[in-house]
Amino acid sequence: MTKTAVKQAKILLVEDDEDDYILTRGHLDDLTALDSQLTWVKSSAEGLQKLTEGHFDVCLLDYQLDADTGLSLLKKAINAGVSTPIIMLTGQPDKQLDLQALEYGAADFLVKSELSEARFARAIRYALSRREYELERINRLQLETDSRSKDRFLAHLSHELRTPLSSILGYTELLLESDSALEARPELNIILNNGKHLLSLLNDVLDLSKITANKLELRPEIIALRHLLIDIYTLLNVTAIDNGLQFDVTALTALPDTIIADGTRLRQVLINLIYNAIKFTDAGSIKVEVWLQQQVEQQMLFFRITDTGVGIPAKRLKDIFVPFMQIEDMFTRKKGGAGLGLAISAELIQHMGGSIDVTSEEGKGSIFTFSINPGDLTDVNLSQFNAELTYSEPQETGEKLQLTGEVLIVDDLADLRKLAGHWVSATGATVSYARNGAEAIERVKAKLASQSHYNLILMDLHMPVVDGKQATTDIRKLGYRQPIVALTATMAKGIHQQLSDIGFTELLYKPVTKKQLYSVLKRYLVAAEPEVALTPIANIGVELQFLVVEDDIEAAQLLQLLLESLGVKVTLAHSAAQCLQILAQHDHFDRILLDMGLPDSSGWQLVQRIEQSDADNVIVIISGQNVEESDAKPAIVQQSLLKPVTKHMLSNLVKGCYE
Incomplete structure (x- = not known):
């Protein structure tokens, strides 16, 4: 028997008879496959104390302990949540006692006079296996609890970050639209752009948390591939031109007219990889190539993004798809980012049935190649991607249309x-x-x-x-x-x-x-006649009246300013109680904008109370986290807005009131 094969165990013996202690000690010494550390206590009280400390792998418990019984200690230990396996020892065989001990939670029941080395070894081995299983179960439950706690924390963090971001973006937009800060417009644009960047980072963190918790759900749909590719080009070509780069999208084979995939997530991956290529390329070109290729029994759709940028150091290639990892020179180049984009892209590609690979040479550029499963293409028409499309943005004519x-x-x-x-x-x-x-x-x-x-x-x-x-x-x-x-x-x-x-x-x-x-x-x-001013939205009909229920005073005031700039009369409430009080005194509001995180009531409880008092109300949920459609069961909840709420979102809301 090698030393590595010897099982180690901390064993507690609760036994008031010294002779039986010596016999038990001898049985343990005879077990050559077990390296045991025996602790001996003589009373039920000491035994319970040791068990509740939780330092033992197995407990050997004598049935008769002076005036007390081992069954009593067994019951107390189980009720106290002790997970250590307990083997009951008794001097005489007793079927009823055996069944009772097992019913109370004992791992085994042994008669001292009939104890052999094999029987004792089997009982100890079983108890240790049970102990390991129990520890694994406890660890698994702890991990699940930790995961739920993390999810709750991220949901709370999302709400807490989106609320101040609402103020940052909202007030910045108001200043940019006004004439009161003309000299500070460059600085305000910097604030606005960086605020939007913070919002994109927050969305990345939440995406990654969904992926790691296996809660990311793809929504496959029929996608017109050509339509998708040209849309991607349209969105990113302007950025490439602004950076002085040539940007091309070409097909190496005939492509399916339609594929089955999550269009939103596929666009997210392509935009992420192409934008990264643009960001890390100072001169040259970005080339996107698409082709269809047979892989064993499944045709796979491949995408290759090639740039002439700074490249990635060879020693860092293995890390770039790891969350929160960034290539070495990112800080010196001041490109920014949390190092989540590539990790999220890799996970999304895997969920879409494909894989991603990268080759790179420092100073010469990088090539990212990934594949996805496009679904069954048996009856799908293949056609050539029209390479004759001219992707050139015409020069501004200087014409100002009114x-x-x-x-x-x-x-x-x-x-x-x-x-x-x-x-x-x-x-x-x-x-x-x-x-x-x-x-x-x-x-x-x-x-x-x-x-x-x-x-x-x-x-x-x-x-x-x-x-x-x-x-x-x-x-x-x-x-x-x-x-x-x-x-x-x-x-x-x-x-x-x-x-x-x-x-x-x-x-x-x-x-x-x-x-x-x-x-x-x-x-x-x-x-339009040049001298005629545009009519504000709210002037096309009766003045709208909104009730804004938001406990954050700055966020509430911002919503009030934005809505008033759209011609809406606004009443503010900072708690559920104040909301209900205002509704009791007011005839009608066209919309109730309701924040879900109120100090004195949950958002859904308040929705129910509002519906009970007047089912004709129309509620718009405002939340720092996505509101699931299944949650919005009450008929009065007609819409939800995710923070940060912009003036554009509110403008659409106001227009909807007139339709």
């Missing part, structure tokens, strides 16, 4: 909605948004019901829920006669006629440039 009218932008990608909305808003026209065709149909229906209409609809074709073609068909059936312009990455033969037959007025190919968009706006919107 237009009136309202444009509805329909696109499932928030970044593209925001970009198009920014260009339209710059002309003075009013912008509304819809995330899919179903929302667009409802918005048009509401407009027509109020004897009004949008002057122009910009409609993306590829969207979830209801796509652009079906939405346009349904909108035309409602009686909408104004122009609808299709936005698409598809350049199929006969597409113009097909879309015209559905009801589209004309077609814009993605990536849509500012010049192309302005050309469309000039055709369908009315030129």
Whole structure:
């Protein structure tokens, strides 16, 4: 028997007879496979004290202890939460006593007169195995408890960080829009950009926490691959141009028209890797190559991002996908970041059934290659990615458009909605948004019901829920006669006629440039008189009244300022009690903006009390963490806003009150 095979155990013997102690000690010494450290106590009280200290692997407990019994000690130990396995020892065989001891929680029951080395060894070995299992169970429960505590902490941290970020971003935007701080605009823009950067870091931390807790859920959907690639290009080409870099997206093989994947997460990975390439490249180019390749029994979709940047030191390549690790020169280059992006990307790729690899040479650039499972492509058409698309942003003409009218932008990608909305808003026209065709149909229906209409609809074709073609068909059936312009990455033969037959007025190919968009706006919107000021949103009807329930005074005041700048009358409440008191004295509020973290009540409890008092109220939840749809069961909860709440978000909320 080698020394490494000897089992070590701390054993407690509770025995009031010295002769039996000597016999037990002898049995233990005979067990050559066990290196035991025996502690002997003579009374039930001492035994319980030692057991509750929790330092023993096994307890040998005599049944008869003076005036007390071992069963009594066994029961007390189990009730006290002692996890040490207890083996009951008795002088005479007794089936009833045996069953009772096991029922109370004993690991085994041994008769001293019938004890052999083999029987004793088996009982000790079983008890030690039980002890190890119990320790593993306790450790597992502790880890689960720690994980739940971490999740609660991160949720709380998210709320606590988003609240001050709301003030930082909100007040900065207000100052930038006012004339009171013209000289400080460069500094204010720095504050705004860094505040947004902090928000992106917070989102990264929460993403990573979901991944490590195995709580990240992908939402596979049918994705138009060409549409996705061109959208990615549109978003990042401007950044590449600003940095003096050439940016290209090419396909090495025919690509499937559609794939099955989580579109949001795939875009997140691509944007992360491409943006990193741009960030760490001072001169040269960024090239994205896409191809389809057979891997054993599954076709995999590959992406390769090549840059001519600073490269990564060879000794650090193994660390770059580890959370919170950053390449060596990041601090000296002042590029920033928490070192989470690559770790999150690697985990997301793994969840999408693929893998990621990197090769790099310091001073010459890096190549990141990753794959994903695109789903079953058996019946999916493969086509060439049109490499003839010209990705060039036209030079600014210096033309300053001044237009009136309202444009509805329909696109499932928030970044593209925001970009198009920014260009339209710059002309003075009013912008509304819809995330899919179903929302667009409802918005048009509401407009027509109020004897009004949008002057122009910009409609993306590829969207979830209801796509652009079906939405346009349904909108035309409602009686909408104004122009609808299709936005698409598809350049199929006969597409113009097909879309015209559905009801589209004309077609814009993605990536849509500012010049192309302005050309469309000039055709369908009315030129504004230069001297006429734009009408504030709230002046189109009766003054809106909002109740803001927020315990953070600065955050409440910021919401009040932002809403008042939109023409809304605001009443503030800083607790649940104050909210209910105001509601009891007030006839009606158009919206109740409710923070979920109040000092005197949980948000959902307050929602229930408001609903019980007046079910006609409309509540908008404001929270520092995502509110699950399943949680928002009460009918009066119609919307949720994630902090930081911006003026743009509130503007959409106000517009919704008039529709």
